[in-house]
Amino acid sequence: xxxxxxxxxxxxxxxxxxxxxxxxxxxxxxxxxxxxxxxxxxxxxxxxxxxxxxxxxxxxxxxxxxxxxxxxxxxxxxxxxxxxxxxxxxxxxxxxxxxxxxxxxxxxxxxxxxxxxxxxxxxxxxxxxxxxxxxxxxxxxxxxxxxxxxxxxxxxxxxxxxxxxxxxxxxxxxxxxxxxxxxxxxxxxxxxxxxxxxxxxxxxxxxxxxxxxxxxxxxxxxxxxxxxxxxxxxxxxxxxxxxxxxxxxxxxxxxxxxxxxxxxxxxxxxxxxxxxxxxxxxx
Amino acid sequence: xxxxxxxxxxxxxxxxxxxxxxxxxxxxxxxxxxxxxxxxxxxxxxxxxxxxxxxxxxxxxxxxxxxxxxxxxxxxxxxxxxxxxxxxxxxxxxxxxxxxxxxxxxxxxxxxxxxxxxxxxxxxxxxxxxxxxxxxxxxxxxxxxxxxxxxxxxxxxxxxxxxxxxxxxxxxxxxxxxxxxxxxxxxxxxxxxxxxxxxxxxxxxxxxxxxxxxxxxxxxxxxxxxxxxxxxxxxxxxxxxxxxxxxxxxxxxxxxxxxxxxxxxxxxxxxxxxxxxxxxxxxxxxxxxxxxxxxxxxxxxxxxxxxxxxx
Numbered sequence: 167x168x169x170x171x172x173x174x175x176x177x178x179x180x181x182x183x184x185x186x187x188x189x190x191x192x193x194x195x196x197x198x199x200x201x202x203x204x205x206x207x208x209x210x211x212x213x214x215x216x217x218x219x220x221x222x223x224x225x226x227x228x229x230x231x232x233x234x235x236x237x238x239x240x241x242x243x244x245x246x247x248x249x250x251x252x253x254x255x256x257x258x259x260x261x262x263x264x265x266x267x268x269x270x271x272x273x274x275x276x277x278x279x280x281x282x283x284x285x286x287x288x289x290x291x292x293x294x295x296x297x298x299x300x301x302x303x304x305x306x307x308x309x310x311x312x313x314x315x316x317x318x319x320x321x322x323x324x325x326x327x328x329x330x331x332x333x334x335x336x337x338x339x340x341x342x343x344x345x346x347x348x349x350x351x352x353x354x355x356x357x358x359x360x361x362x363x364x365x366x367x368x369x370x371x372x373x374x375x376x377x378x379x380x381x382x383x384x385x386x387x388x389x390x391x392x393x394x395x396x397x398x399x400x401x402x403x404x405x406x407x408x409x410x411x412x413x414x415x416x417x418x419x420x421x422x423x424x425x426x427x428x429x430x431x432x433x434x435x436x437x438x439x440x441x442x443x444x445x446x447x448x449x
Numbered sequence: 450x451x452x453x454x455x456x457x458x459x460x461x462x463x464x465x466x467x468x469x470x471x472x473x474x475x476x477x478x479x480x481x482x483x484x485x486x487x488x489x490x491x492x493x494x495x496x497x498x499x500x501x502x503x504x505x506x507x508x509x510x511x512x513x514x515x516x517x518x519x520x521x522x523x524x525x526x527x528x529x530x531x532x533x534x535x536x537x538x539x540x541x542x543x544x545x546x547x548x549x550x551x552x553x554x555x556x557x558x559x560x561x562x563x564x565x566x567x568x569x570x571x572x573x574x575x576x577x578x579x580x581x582x583x584x585x586x587x588x589x590x591x592x593x594x595x596x597x598x599x600x601x602x603x604x605x606x607x608x609x610x611x612x613x614x615x616x617x618x619x620x621x622x623x624x625x626x627x628x629x630x631x632x633x634x635x636x637x638x639x640x641x642x643x644x645x646x647x648x649x650x651x652x653x654x655x656x657x658x659x660x661x662x663x664x665x666x667x668x669x670x671x672x673x674x675x676x677x678x679x680x681x682x683x684x685x686x687x688x689x690x691x692x693x694x695x696x697x698x699x700x701x702x703x704x705x706x707x708x709x710x711x712x713x714x715x716x717x718x719x720x721x722x723x724x725x726x727x728x729x730x731x732x733x734x735x736x737x738x739x740x741x742x743x744x745x746x747x748x749x750x751x752x753x754x755x756x757x758x759x760x
């Protein structure tokens with residue numbers, strides 16, 4: 167298992183802060199956005215794009231690259247912010263969020279931005295597409311992985327479970343999927359809206375090798391995800407326990423901030439929250 | 450013209466041809482390869498027939514993902530289960546992502562006439578026409594089925610093809626020039642234009658022959674590509690004959706007739722009739738009897754044309 171040095175961990179925490187600030191930058195430009203689920207997935211994408219994944223921002227379609235499929239497409243702000251931070255495109259594009267013909271639609275479009283692999287937004291599509299990618303890569307004996315991010319509300323879509331079965335059936339051990347388990351969806355607690363617990367056992371029963379991590383602990387994510395597959399011949403699943411709206415003190419763990427229309431007061435608090443994280447990193 | 454061939458058998462044979470030629474070709478089956486004429490394909494290329502069981506939504510996502518790695522996936526199953534069931538996957542994962550995936554709806558139209566409306570496909574063209582850019586093929590005889598599959602492999606992008614179950618007569622020679630988007634004038638005539646497609650083409654053909662015997666000279670056009678539609682050929686026919694009748698085994702809503710009407714209404718309005726299945730939950734029973742119930746037999750088509758012409 168790979169573990170991070172303190173220096174590396176601090177750098178990645180700094181990167182995560184930069185990504186959160188970029189998310190806010192887009193929301194500032196557009197005045198609103200799907201903030202809750204974007205914020206909860208920041209550490210997952212930081213670990214992936216800055217430590218775990220084989221990607222080349224200068225050659226985004228490189229056939230041997232690892233793929234990242236954002237199945238929960240409404241979390242696109244975290245993807246855009248991460249790709250910009252990783253150098254796939256110029257930061258200035260972030261300021262076009264919400265504008266006519268922006269390259270940053272409210273759900274991602276692979277034909278508009280380098281680094282975006284799929285057009286998602288309708289829930290329950292990404293895992294099947296990722297399965298097809300993983301199957302194709304295996305057939306070509308390309309040693310690349312497919313990473314997928316699912317939401318814990320999203321997995322209520324039955325199509326995920328078709329894909330879960332097929333990934334296991336085809337022994338796609340080159341897939342690592344995350345469930346960003348922030349325990350909330352638009353209408354409230356996932357457990358109350360539609361109960362999919364026990365989540366670990368369900369994925370295990372579908373033939374996946376499953377681990378659970380604190381989805382805001384980059385070290386934990388890296389050490390869990392650095393050695394793949396978890397079990398030979400099985401797709402891997404990391405259930406990442408997270409906090410919806412993580413980093414925004416007024417929004418954390420609140421279903422109401424699935425989608426945020428910014429008020430000036432909240433904007434002020436958001437800036438203070440980011441500054442506080444920055445001070446913590448400087449200590 | 451008496452020899453007739455099972456379209457699914459031809460389809461299965463052609464899939465072997467294209468797979469031999471192009472190693473990127475894969476078949477994805479939703480527990481449906483046997484009925485799709487693909488048993489010989491599975492025998493020959495077991496590694497290139499990917500079975501997904503009755504997984505009729507995610508199979509299109511898998512096809513999309515496979516296409517991103519340079520494969521040419523053909524997803525083949527009973528038509529409603531690759532069109533209406535997974536419509537959103539078709540629209541987003543294949544259409545919107547512009548993936549090089551070929552979806553083949555077989556046993557289309559009223560093919561499963563005794564099984565009832567759940568197994569009919571009378572709205573697949575309407576559905577797929579609503580998705581931008583997807584090429585829609587509706588080959589009219591066994592030769593065209595063969596050529597359509599070859600053309601599908603050569604064409605890079607999302608493509609849908611519909612075929613049925615009833616044996617089809619041959620109209621074209623093996624060297625028939627098949628080009629996506631190019632209709633075929635099969636018979637000249639200036640009294641009226643008959644436009645047929647797919648597995649209804651032979652009924653339109655027979656109707657045109659019956660009309661000919663009665664001195665009505667119908668021009669017959671075969672539209673094997675519903676999108677992109679051959680605008681030039683259809684507009685020329687409308688200008689020269691002044692009346693157009695479309696014939697398809699599909700609802701009269703949203704299919705070939707609608708596509709032609711959308712074109713003519715804007716570019717060259719002429720009186721039109723759309724012959725197809727009325728928009729309702731169709732009855733069940735023996736295939737030919739069902740077609741007769743809906744006025745789809747050649748003599749009935751000819752009679753409809755004569756009424757239309759006031760002849």
